[in-house]
Amino acid sequence: MAKASHSLRMRLALRLGVLHVVILVVVIAAIVWSISPPRTSFVDAKIAEAIADSLEARGDALVLRPDADLRPFLEHGPPIWFVAVDEHGRRLSYGAVPEVYRSLSQSLRDLEASEIHASGSPERLTLRIHTQDTDDGRLHLMVGGGRLLNVTNAFYLITLWLGWRIGLPLVLVTMIAVPWIIHRSMAGVAKVAKQAEAIDIRERGVRLEDAAVPRELQPLVRAFNEALERLGEGYEARDRFLADAAHELRAPIAILETRLESLPPGDTRTRLLTDLARLSNLAEQLLDLQRLGKQAAELIPVDLVSLAREVSADVAPLVLDAGYELAMDAPERPVRVMGDRLSLSRAFTNLFQNAIVHAGGRGLIHVRVTEEGAFQITDEGPGIPPEQREQVFTPFYRLKPSSVGTGLGLHLVQEIVARHGGHIGVLDAPGGGARFVVQLRPAPR
Structure with missing residues (x-):
């Protein structure tokens, strides 16, 4: 169990107050010693x-x-x-x-x-x-x-006289002034803390402002910046590896596809082509992630209705071949959101692919666009248990180890939605199944 944190202001104020009291007692003791018998005498x-x-x-x-x-x-x-x-x-x-x-x-x-x-x-x-x-x-x-x-009475009287005239005001001033001084001195720490809270790990090169904090805290801020730099280098190396691996896989995949298509028709050929399609999709999604990390596309108003219709028309053959029905509900007028059309198209496509793979090969895949700038894709499959709805967006996570999915599609969708300042969530469909809801930022009117 973590220990409760202590306020630096109150700790310093209390310790300085105690120090002042100790100094005052020592001074009084020195005064009493200097005037104590036989050096001098006092009438009570x-x-x-x-x-x-x-x-x-x-x-x-x-x-x-x-x-x-x-x-x-x-x-x-x-x-x-x-x-x-x-x-x-x-x-x-x-x-x-x-x-x-x-x-x-x-x-x-x-x-x-x-x-x-x-x-x-x-x-x-x-x-x-x-x-x-x-x-x-x-x-x-x-x-x-x-x-x-006597000495005892002298100490008591001097303490009484100096205590409320010097000691008490000094302690009160310390308890008020020290927290205020610390607050003013540590204002830069609050500024740097806000900078740290706003750091997006996907944005490389972000650093904290070490000049904003007191000199004693600057080594800590510099060490944090160095850790960010090392972390950024690690992400860069990972991205380069994924991009290189995906590019290198393209050529062998194309060769395998050509050779498999030359085989006689049969169950073995079908299974191999299915596995190869899965591998090809994985390579494309890795490239999508790498491109998304490098992409700095400007968000412009995009008609969500026309985009949903366009993607639905493109994937309709895949949906029907997999044994599903496809339906779409959308307003008659355009619904404009701030986004990058190409990225949002990839998000739509990946949600469709997720439904095709996991909905059980039957039922209806329903697309819905709302006036508020959201779109939903609903299937009639087994659905996603509530305790796993956050995990499905983790890279390479699968509800079932034997699933034919790549485990990257939903993660890619989440990354795209996050870059658009939106939100994605998973709900239960009314008739059973999963409903993915993506809310985007409406375009200014």
């Missing part, structure tokens, strides 16, 4: 937030009412000091404020969120300035001491 932001939430304004003063978040910091861990002031000038000082920061606290209302990191001892100089909007105005808080931020 949760302490400052808990203090700010526990402050209340009462008259002209600020009062600390520790809540459940602040109590663990006050009761456990190193002593905390802080200075708080609101925009109304109310102040509160708590704990042992370092001497060096007492003068700075006088200007606290003019300071915004910032940090001072102490390197080594004394870590009590580590400082965080926290600002927060409250119902009573803006609060400015200077905090020191207490539990210092």
Whole structure:
């Protein structure tokens, strides 16, 4: 069972997104390592937030009412000091404020969120300035001491801060931009794919445009073109062999026919002449295939009614001699299709020959031309099983190994119809037998 294909766009986008996340994590880890103890120290932001939430304004003063978040910091861990002031000038000082920061606290209302990191001892100089909007105005808080931020918390906070500001936008842009960029870069691949889909193996010299694809894919396109060239050479060699073989067979066949006709009448002579006619027909059909491959005839309007009548008149003696009856239905007015008269005549003739050989030597062979540019040839023979109706157009395929047919006639008809842009199919005849239906392109009116 074939594996499901993956989208190159999504795979690249996902991998680049993962790469960006990995790079961001490495950068954050490097930042945390560079600021981790004992190199420097940080006041835990949760302490400052808990203090700010526990402050209340009462008259002209600020009062600390520790809540459940602040109590663990006050009761456990190193002593905390802080200075708080609101925009109304109310102040509160708590704990042992370092001497060096007492003068700075006088200007606290003019300071915004910032940090001072102490390197080594004394870590009590580590400082965080926290600002927060409250119902009573803006609060400015200077905090020191207490539990210092550890490596894990530092990594978490930095990741949180950088993640949605840098990481998330970067990943989103990658998931959108990369597929778009790949789509634009691979536009030539879609063009070359359409060229490949349109390749007709019967048209030699067709090549894909390697300049339309990115440089990395050009070797693949060139290799495909080289494979087409080798395939074309193989078909050319096959065609030459078939043409040469058919030409070489003509002379021995003519000689054999002359010698067989000089034999006394009898069953042996009749059987030999029948086999020779079959061989002669095979050689002619091989030549027809070879000529068809080289032919580049221009398609012109052809009257299908007159062509059907002409071919029917030519093959009528063969049909009657083989024990069949012949009938034809066609419109009174011309039915014009785009085609090559000689090729279509060969297609008609081969369908007649197929009916003569396979219809059992009895019944009616019926020709019908429709107004829509189609013609049908129906017989009353055994018919063709549905599962074999596609195979009968394969070269040298026979429904029965003992059949006297050459196995090339229907293939030749299919090739002719395909070159006319038409379609041929096999159906069951109403009274039993096979009905071959050929639909051609109507001529413009």
